[in-house]
Amino acid sequence: xxxxxxxxxxxxxxxxxxxxxxxxxxxxxxxxxxxxxxxxxxxxxxxxxxxxxxxxxxxxxxxxxxxxxxxxxxxxxxxxxxxxxxxxxxxxxxxxxxxxxxxxxxxxxxxxxxxx
Numbered sequence: 246x247x248x249x250x251x252x253x254x255x256x257x258x259x260x261x262x263x264x265x266x267x268x269x270x271x272x273x274x275x276x277x278x279x280x281x282x283x284x285x286x287x288x289x290x291x292x293x294x295x296x297x298x299x300x301x302x303x304x305x306x307x308x309x310x311x312x313x314x315x316x317x318x319x320x321x322x323x324x325x326x327x328x329x330x331x332x333x334x335x336x337x338x339x340x341x342x343x344x345x346x347x348x349x350x351x352x353x354x355x356x357x358x359x360x361x
Contacts, residue, residue, distance in 0.1 A: 247301040249351035250340055252285070254320060254332075256294045259360035264294025269325050272296035276305035277317040277334045283307050285318070296320070315339055322361060330361050 252274060256265040270290045276283040283305050286298035305316040315337040322330040340354045 247303060250300050250302070251297055251351065251353045252300065252318065252356065253295060253297045253353065254356040255358040256290060256296060256322065257358060257360050262360075264290070264292065265322075265361060266290045266292050266294055271323040271326075272320050273323065274298050274300075274318060274320045276307075276313075277319060277336075278307065278310050278313075280309040281307075318356065320356075330359075332356075332359065 254272065256270075256272070257263065258265060268289065272288045272290065274285040274287070274296075276285055285300050285304055288296040288298050290296055306313050317334050317336045318338050319332045319334045321328050321332075335356060338354070340352050
């Protein structure tokens, strides 16, 4: 069975520094590829502005990039179904090295905190 990878981002309002939260927000994560970007998953935001998805390597090792070892991850934030923010592409993200704390199973990769 493939190793589980959790990808995590924290989203804050750039003016108030308060966490973005509520059902009006969605976060969609992608792996950027030459032909077609891979949709990795969607998350809501908890009370602390955390967006978390769980993926496996096969989710970013698609037909146009079957040997891809390190994904090029970015995300979009939607508010009431409209894109309000698109992150920079985090190229060749070394998931194991970006792990922010050890977990018993799989990898937990933090993309960081973003002011929106």
